[in-house]
Amino acid sequence: MRLSNVLHYRDMRRYTKNPLEVRFEELLPLKLKNKVSGKGDRSKERACVHEMSIMFACFKKNEFDQSRCSNEINLFQVCANKHHIEKFKRKQNIREGNISLGKDNLTPREINYLLKKHPNP
Amino acid sequence: MMLMQRLFPNLVTNKLCSAKILTNFVLRCTYGLNNVGSDDPGVEIPEKKIVEEKTSLAMRAYLQRATQYNSFMDQQIHEYKIGKRHLANMMGVDPETFTQKDIDAAIGYLFPSGLYDPKARPLMRPPSEVFPPKKDAEFDESGRPFHVFFYTGKPNFYSILHNIATKLVELNKFEDSLRKNNILPDADKKLTSFGSQWLSKEDLEKKTVERLSDHEYKHFVVAIERLLNHACAYKLTEFISEYQKPMISTKSIVESSPVLYTKDGRAYVTVKDCPRKDARADVTVYYPGTGKLSINGKGIEFFDYIQAREQILFPLLFTDMIDKVDIEATVSGGGVSGKAGAIRFGISWCLCSFVDPEVVERMRIAGLLQKDYRRRERKKPGQARARRKFTWKKR
Amino acid sequence: MALFVKHLRLGLIVKHGFHPLPQLTAAKYSVYPPHYVEPVFKKQDIDKLQESGEIENYKLVPFKAARSNDTCSVFHDPLVSKFINYMLKKGQKKIARQVLENTFEKIKRLQLAKYNRETDPERKASIIIDPVIIFKKAVSNCKPLLKLTAVKRGGSYYQVPVPITDKESTFYAMRWFVHCGREKDKAVSFADFMASELINASNNDGRVFKKKLDLHKLCEANRAYAHYRWS
Secondary structure (H helix, E strand, C coil), rough: HHHHHHHHHHHHHHHCCCCCCCCCCCCCCCCCCCCCCCCHCCCCCCCCCCHHHHHHHHHHHHCCCCHHHHHHHHHHHHHHHHHHHHHHHHHHHHEEEEEEEECCCCCCHHHHHHHHCCCCH | CCCHHCCCCCCCCCCHHHHHHHHHHHHCCHHHHHHHCCCCCCCCCCCCCCCCHHHHHHHHHHHHHHHHHHHHHHHHHHHHHHHHHHHHHHHHHCCHHHHHHHHHHHHHHHCCCCCCCCCHHHCCCHHHHHHHCCCCEEEEECCCCCCCHHCCEEEEEEEHHHHHHHHHHHHHHHHHHHHHHHCCEEEEECCCCCCCCEEEEEHHHHHHHHCCCHHHHHHHHHHHHHHHHHCHHHHHHHHHHHEEEECHHHHHHCCCCCCEEECCCCEEEEEEEECCCCCEEEEEEEEECCCCECCCCCCCHHHHCHHHHHHHHHHHHHHCCCCCCEEEEEEEECHHHHHHHHHHHHHHHHHHHCCCHHHHHHHCCCCCCCCCCCCCCCCCCCCCCCCCCHHHCCC | CHHHHHHHHHCCCCCCCCCCCCCCCCCCCCCCCCCCCCCCCHHHHHHHHHHHHHHHHHHCCCCCCCCCCCCCCCCHHHHHHHHHHHCCCCHHHHHHHHHHHHHHHHHHHHHHHHHHHHCCHHHHHCCCCCHHHHHHHHHHCCCCCCCEEEEEECCEEEEEEECEEEEEEEEHHHHHHHHHCCCCCCCCCHHHHHHHHHHHHCCCCCCCHHHHHHHEEEECCCCCHHHHHCC
8 A cells, every 4th residue: 555545546536537437445454443542531521510500590599598409409419429439430440550341431541452452353 | 097998898888888789780689490509599600510612601601700709709708707806806805706796886886977877877797798699590501591581681570470460360260160150259258458568679679689660569569469359369378478568566566564563562664765756755654543643843734735735644535544543754855745745655655554455456546656756847958848839930 | 561561471461450550659758658557546436446346457557646636535626626727827836726715715605695695495495505516517507519610711711610529618618717817807806706707607697608608609600611620
């Protein structure tokens, strides 16, 4: 495979008269890489935002009287604590390099490790 | 100075020593599979005659190094013996009965050193202690290494790691076989690391006779901890305990001072030189008593700081002995909290003789029997105080 | 990474997880070796350890020495001693402690006066006289639920409401008390001012309580930015 082929691939297509005559050329190997990029590491959604908004709504209704929103506050704090503990564990796992098996969402780090161990044939 | 060097050829400061250790470091090692010579850690030249043509370059280099090292050590030992005799004569003692302890005392007397770190002071020790042992030849005459892991550079260390890994695989297999038969590994037998710690890096270096990096040591700790945390690790207690050492020796936990008696038959215990910061206290506790307290001839009003008074009462409250003993203490040096801490430490140790061992254990857990080593932290250059930094200005 | 590969080659096969590269931790300043454990200096806490049988685990574990402000006395309270540490200036703990004790005395006097003035027995019973309980109630009433942190997005900084831990919120509450006490009028003594402030806060009133409400209101105003948070 030559780099120039890849770069000029489109141009070559453009100049052929009959598109049906274009032969398929395997310019890059047709298999997945044994690597994923680490860009999607961070989860997009922020934890406890929903609980926070519920709490604020209650605050607004009751003029910031906490005693009348104890249920909402409690929910928010439980959520925040849970998130805090999870965050700590996640950091610890990265630090110690543990893999959690049987999980749906693996981090790129974990995927890369597994792919390195069991590469594509 | 010349005379001194002639008299004490073995008298080296540690700085010199470490330089020598470094130069000789390439050679040292003895442990494990590759010990072809005797058990002696020093270098052993194989006794059989080696035909010159057959020996490899490596072997020849090794032999050269070995003879060099041996002659060096012989000379050092010789000089050490002469130095010892001179020292004994100077001190006016019989050289035959002059022990290492006497040497240390004599050096301390003849070369009083103001250097803060004891390691930096002059010393005279047997060469075998000063110069580290060397590894035996790790390869045969044709230069072929004995050990599988020779080319890792640290065969002994990596064979430990290898052993741990193979044991782990075995344990996994064992656990699988248990689970196949619907047996769960015994949760009661699970090992814990309470009360013991892993061999330190220095210990491990001594054990393997190889120099390890911090990273390598951490790898070792992680590997052995994984083995320890395995559900079936109880099968390998012996193997694991090889790399463990107790956190504290059981002896040092409680060694209560001897109980003496006054003329009228009251028991008392004296603990001298109780330390805390710059303060030193001598404390005597009389039992039975009525709760009298005297500090330098005054009562508890010796301290006008409430926290200091609380500290004095802490061990007494803790053991419920506040009105059952009399206390006499003399303190000097230090400030208020230092003085109070010193007396607290003394009272706690005195009370150990009068209470049950169970209570003593509780006192230990409460941190009353531990010497407080903390001192004022020094100011650092480039900083405002011990920790505080100067305000950062861009320019 | 080279090390990692070396280990794999040598057969360090790990079933559940991959081989970690341990991080080198920053230097700690403690004079005690790392395996020393913090002392448990309250009798009740040791009793708890004994009941749960956990004490057996500590048979061979060395403990650090108890600090010079630790004691098993009933008058010792960890929250109060923390507050003393927050309010002291230039290490003058003796003075700070005296001031706080004066404050507590003032609180007790004020509350006792209120108690004696009260005629209704039901109300009389509801008046708290113990200054330590009042102090704890005041602090817990002033603990914020959120804080604001500045997050840079698109060149400008946004004040983003973020949940905080219990420890952090306790710190905020106590720091507000101390700052409030320092901003007082010079004619009033710290003890007097602090006593009234603490009593007010324990009744959900006063400057510090207001400060907490202001923070909550600000958080509410900035709630739209909540998703700008880092995690």
